Amino acid sequence: xxxxxxxxxxxxxxxxxxxxxxxxxxxxxxxxxxxxxxxxxxxxxxxxxxxxxxxxxxxxxxxxxxxxxxxxxxxxxxxxxxxxxxxxxxxxxxxxxxxxxxxxxxxxx
Amino acid sequence: xxxxxxxxxxxxxxxxxxxxxxxxxxxxxxxxxxxxxxxxxxxxxxxxxxxxxxxxxxxxxxxxxxxxxxxxxxxxxxxxxxxxxxxxxxxxxxxxxxxxxxxxxxxxxxxxxxxxxxxxxxxxxxxxxxxxxxxxxxxxxxxxxxxxxxxxxxxxxxxxxxxxxxxxxxxxxxxxxxxxxxxxxxxxxxxxxxxxxxxxxxxxxxxxxxxxxxxxxxxxxxxxxxxxxxxxxxxxxxxxxxxxxxxxxxxxxxxxxxxxxxxxxxxxxxxxxxxxxxxxxx
Numbered sequence: 001x002x003x004x005x006x007x008x009x010x011x012x013x014x015x016x017x018x019x020x021x022x023x024x025x026x027x028x029x030x031x032x033x034x035x036x037x038x039x040x041x042x043x044x045x046x047x048x049x050x051x052x053x054x055x056x057x058x059x060x061x062x063x064x065x066x067x068x069x070x071x072x073x074x075x076x077x078x079x080x081x082x083x084x085x086x087x088x089x090x091x092x093x094x095x096x097x098x099x100x101x102x103x104x105x106x107x108x109x
Numbered sequence: 110x111x112x113x114x115x116x117x118x119x120x121x122x123x124x125x126x127x128x129x130x131x132x133x134x135x136x137x138x139x140x141x142x143x144x145x146x147x148x149x150x151x152x153x154x155x156x157x158x159x160x161x162x163x164x165x166x167x168x169x170x171x172x173x174x175x176x177x178x179x180x181x182x183x184x185x186x187x188x189x190x191x192x193x194x195x196x197x198x199x200x201x202x203x204x205x206x207x208x209x210x211x212x213x214x215x216x217x218x219x220x221x222x223x224x225x226x227x228x229x230x231x232x233x234x235x236x237x238x239x240x241x242x243x244x245x246x247x248x249x250x251x252x253x254x255x256x257x258x259x260x261x262x263x264x265x266x267x268x269x270x271x272x273x274x275x276x277x278x279x280x281x282x283x284x285x286x287x288x289x290x291x292x293x294x295x296x297x298x299x300x301x302x303x304x305x306x307x308x309x310x311x312x313x314x315x316x317x318x319x320x321x322x323x324x325x326x327x328x329x330x331x332x333x334x335x336x337x338x339x340x341x342x343x344x345x346x347x348x349x350x351x352x353x354x355x356x357x358x359x360x361x362x363x364x365x366x367x368x369x370x371x372x373x374x375x376x377x378x379x380x381x382x383x384x385x386x387x388x389x390x391x
Contacts, residue, residue: 002297035326082325091358
């Protein structure tokens with residue numbers, strides 16, 4: 001359940017950056033190839049924010065779709081599922097987008 | 110609760126010297142073992158921690174809240190410490206490898222045989238990650254290798270700060286190998302950079318051939334996949350060709366070696382891989 005560790009890192013980072021702020025909303029950007037499940041993050045959020053400046057804040061998650069470039073045929077494609085399979089049949093692909101795990105912004109009350 | 114690894118308890122490190130008995134380790138604080146809680150405040154924080162960040166205030170007329178753009182990687186702090194670990198290891202000419210697998214795939218057994226057979230040829234020290242006990246450290250210690258046991262409590266993976274402290278305790282000599290045996294888990298360790306030079310995933314034939322497609326994040330970033338317990342192939346239903354094809358799809362550049370720490374199959378190839386991966390003497 002590394003999503004709990006991820007949310008704890010979010011709380012720590014926001015608290016470090018805005019030590020005395022009362023946060024009303026946290027906006028995360030999570031890539032679909034990042035290995036993190038958005039629903040599991042939502043599940044942990046309330047628990048992990050208890051007693052911090054983020055307590056009671058809402059959590060917004062924007063999921064960024066995966067985007068790859070095939071090293072065999074050179075075409076860009078959107079992977080269908082976790083295996084990066086190009087329509088040409090090659091799985092030798094570079095990930096261009098979809099691995100994001102980012103705190104985009106917060107709202108300060 | 111620990112803010113980096115999510116453990117609600119304390120991650121504990123114990124330095125186990127070669128030859129320490131299981132009894133001495135069980136005694137923990139009274140013996141050679143040292144325990145200390147890992148701290149996540151690292152000062153000075155590297156520049157990378159702050160690079161590219163900026164804040165803007167936006168007023169939204171319909172609300173009193175103001176939006177502060179952070180645009181910061183969630184794992185920036187872990188990654189910065191991992192970067193420090195990597196630079197420290199590189200400067201020392203030490204090869205660090207992150208060994209990952211499901212529980213029971215044979216990580217410790219492989220390391221026991223490796224440490225014994227390479228004694229006198231290659232200095233190996235080990236960082237053992239487990240939720241509880243120093244059982245694995247005891248097994249490694251019996252081979253004569255230096256080992257640090259990290260107990261993560263409820264934490265499901267090692268993080269860069271834990272490894273930083275373990276490296277400090279181990280003090281590996283130049284030209285040596287540090288094997289970081291991660292907590293047995295095919296999910297969480299995939300996300301946490303420790304500062305290693307290479308990532309090795311063990312897949313035992315007894316687990317079945319479907320693990321790469323079930324746990325793609327773990328296999329996608331593997332530099333080397335060791336298919337372990339091959340002495341059991343006659344007795345289990347393991348489609349080696351399909352397994353190899355799936356690994357190839359996920360990680361086209363990963364090397365694969367079939368290995369048995371019981372019969373010795375593949376051990377020579379594994380040792381060659383280790384030697385070739387050592388940094389050139391500076």
